[in-house]
Amino acid sequence: MAMIKLSATPLDVNALYQVLKAPEYGGIVTFVGTVRQWTGPIETQSIDYSAYAEMAISQLNKLAAPIEAKGARVVIVHRIGHLDLMDEAVFVGVAAAHRAEAFEWCQYLIDTLKKEVPIWKKEFDTDKVRWGD
Known part of the structure; x- marks a missing residue:
């Protein structure tokens, strides 16, 4: 069964990777998104993430x-x-028998998450506050 969570505490990337490891999987692909400083000319200082938790977990x-x-x-x-x-x-993260599927499915999950799952970010930039995806 998939491990799906929203977390108010920092992510332990190594521990999450360990959940994916098993002898039947030859390919493990992970994506870790971090808060970046620059988006083009916009300088970000911090971000607040919020979610419609029940719906987000259900959709994930x-x-x-x-x-x-x-x-x-x-x-x-x-x-x-x-x-x-x-x-x-x-x-x-996706663990699969072969790397091709792991890559494909990991990209599908992050791309679809960003488009469809009710998780929002409020960006605190050096010039103003923005709501983004």
Whole structure:
């Protein structure tokens, strides 16, 4: 069963990676999104993440279920609350028998999460506050 969580505490990336390891998996692909300082000319100082928690968890489980039904393992953990520069905001990991599937499914999960899951960020930039995705 997939590990799906929203976390108000810092992500332990190594511990999350360890959840993906198993003898049947030859490919493990992870994506870790961090708070970056620059988005083009915009300088970010920090971000607050919020979520419609019940819906976010439900949607993430729906995204993970068909991938796990194919024999893979999925871990998705997203931070909520206040994050500073370089803090880990999201961890998405897929373990699969082969690397090609692991890469494909990991990218699908992070791309779809950003488009469809009700998690929002409020960016505190040097010039103003912005709501982004």
